[in-house]
Amino acid sequence: MTSRVLGVVREQVVAYLFGASAVTDAFVAAFRIPNLLRDLFAEGALSAAFIPTFTDLLKNRGPAAAVDLYQRLLFWVSLIVGCICIGGVIFAPQITLALAAGFETTLGKMELTVSLARVMFPFLLFVSLAALTMGALNSYGRFGPPAFAPLWFNIAIIVCAVVGGELFAQPVYGLALGVVLGGLFQWLFQVHYLRRKGCGMRWKIGLTPEVKKVFRLLLPAIGGLAAVQINIFVITRVASGLGDGPVSYLNFAFRLIFVPLGVFAVAAATVGLPRFSERVAAGDTPGALARWRDSLKLVWYLVIPAAVIFVVFGEDICRVLFQRGAFLAADTKNTASALAFYALGLPAMATIRVTAPVFYAHKDMRTPVILSFFAVVANLVLIHELADAMSFRGLALALALAATIQAIGLLTFIRFRYGPYNAAGLAGFFLFMTVFATLTAVLARKLVPAGEDMLSAVYGLGAIFVAVAAYLLVTWLLKYREARFVFGRGKRANRSD
Numbered sequence: 001m002t003s004r005v006l007g008v009v010r011e012q013v014v015a016y017l018f019g020a021s022a023v024t025d026a027f028v029a030a031f032r033i034p035n036l037l038r039d040l041f042a043e044g045a046l047s048a049a050f051i052p053t054f055t056d057l058l059k060n061r062g063p064a065a066a067v068d069l070y071q072r073l074l075f076w077v078s079l080i081v082g083c084i085c086i087g088g089v090i091f092a093p094q095i096t097l098a099l100a101a102g103f104e105t106t107l108g109k110m111e112l113t114v115s116l117a118r119v120m121f122p123f124l125l126f127v128s129l130a131a132l133t134m135g136a137l138n139s140y141g142r143f144g145p146p147a148f149a150p151l152w153f154n155i156a157i158i159v160c161a162v163v164g165g166e167l168f169a170q171p172v173y174g175l176a177l178g179v180v181l182g183g184l185f186q187w188l189f190q191v192h193y194l195r196r197k198g199c200g201m202r203w204k205i206g207l208t209p210e211v212k213k214v215f216r217l218l219l220p221a222i223g224g225l226a227a228v229q230i231n232i233f234v235i236t237r238v239a240s241g242l243g244d245g246p247v248s249y250l251n252f253a254f255r256l257i258f259v260p261l262g263v264f265a266v267a268a269a270t271v272g273l274p275r276f277s278e279r280v281a282a283g284d285t286p287g288a289l290a291r292w293r294d295s296l297k298l299v300w301y302l303v304i305p306a307a308v309i310f311v312v313f314g315e316d317i318c319r320v321l322f323q324r325g326a327f328l329a330a331d332t333k334n335t336a337s338a339l340a341f342y343a344l345g346l347p348a349m350a351t352i353r354v355t356a357p358v359f360y361a362h363k364d365m366r367t368p369v370i371l372s373f374f375a376v377v378a379n380l381v382l383i384h385e386l387a388d389a390m391s392f393r394g395l396a397l398a399l400a401l402a403a404t405i406q407a408i409g410l411l412t413f414i415r416f417r418y419g420p421y422n423a424a425g426l427a428g429f430f431l432f433m434t435v436f437a438t439l440t441a442v443l444a445r446k447l448v449p450a451g452e453d454m455l456s457a458v459y460g461l462g463a464i465f466v467a468v469a470a471y472l473l474v475t476w477l478l479k480y481r482e483a484r485f486v487f488g489r490g491k492r493a494n495r496s497d
Contacts, residue, residue: 146190
């Protein structure tokens with residue numbers, strides 16, 4: 001939570017210094033290039049392939065075998081991702097043109113994006129090493145240090161952004177430097193904790209059967225995540241042709257979406273994958289499904305009201321967080337509209353994050369891959385239908401609808417692959433929480449009508465607290481297990497669905 005909140009502060013600094021401008025668009029697009037690859041080669045696919053294998057070795061063959069796997073992968077990740085970074089620097093103009101062809105219509109925008117991308121490519125190597133270290137720590141049951149590590153990433157960007165005006169003729173290069181240093185700090189911070197587990201930072205060269213197993217799992221995982229990255233790629237490319245601002249609006253909005261997504265869904269998925277893997281390694285698939293179901297309900301309980309609040313109070317939130325300095329009132333309205341459409345897909349995005357690890361724990365990478373590509377096709381069709389009519393707002397809505405299709409597919413296939421999980425009870429829980437969260441938010445909005453000034457926005461934030469308090473209190477009185485868990489009394493809950 002600390003990291004995600006500081007991530008919002010980071011976006012506030014960017015908005016204040018650069019607004020929703022051509023410079024911000026250039027930075028967002030340039031950072032998106034290594035960031036897309038980051039999900040493919042680091043925190044997404046690598047973790048999905050590495051953690052089940054590492055956990056299996058740790059449980060069945062002991063720490064020495066698990067450490068050997070880590071140290072061999074340390075070499076291969078450094079070699080492969082290092083070569084990718086070199087290639088990215090060399091071919092940055094071609095990659096940038098493919099991602100943001102619309103930037104050519106603004107003088108100097110494409111050249112700035114290429115230059116920033118070249119500066120930031122080493123970030124991919126550092127964050128890949130950080131992901132490998134995170135996976136090992138999580139398998140050992142250490143979740144705190146990896147969760148805290150991104151804090152240093154945000155701190156580095158904030159500090160470099162503030163001092164960038166003094167160091168560089170173009171202050172945006174301070175942001176780019178902060179990205180690289182932040183990735184380095186994110187990795188090094190975790191190294192100390194892994195060494196305490198007896199896992200040193202040594203390279204071991206060679207392809208053992210365990211390393212080959214990780215690579216076999218890695219390729220389909222990359223395929224599944226590639227589908228998600230294609231969606232982001234297409235959205236960025238289309239938005240780049242809509243003039244100055246849309247790339248920034250979508251980025252600021254998605255950063256807000258990622259606060260509840262990162263705090264709740266990503267956290268649950270991070271803890272869930274090694275826990276699911278432990279159950280599966282012990283032959284307890286029903287136990288793994290029970291843990292997944294509890295995790296999913298808790299995440300829904302937390303992200304559904306967040307999604308509703310983004311729809312109902314999005315403009316108040318954006319005005320308080322961003323509207324100062326170079327970020328204007330028109331930017332607030334546009335960012336809030338993108339936020340509202342993204343928010344429609346927030347529960348589905350959270351479902352994907354929590355549910356995909358069930359397949360990964362069973363070493364089934366194929367099913368998430370197939371469903372991801374169906375989501376890509378749906379997104380492309382929806383973008384074609386919505387972009388002309390709704391501009392950048394249509395891009396946000398297309399992603400939300402595509403995520404919903406993918407989430408429904410994952411929930412359906414879990415039933416066929418691994419057995420029943422009381423889908424009707426889950427659906428009833430989802431429906432009740434959605435209706436009740438909407439009711440509390442709408443009533444709070446009626447009590448505090450929307451306004452155009454900063455004071456009205458602050459009052460709107462007060463109304464959010466009222467709505468959240470009512471939601472928590474009523475669900476606690478109704479003895480929902482998830483509410484009791486939030487209040488620290490989960491063991492006393494006695495309501496199931």
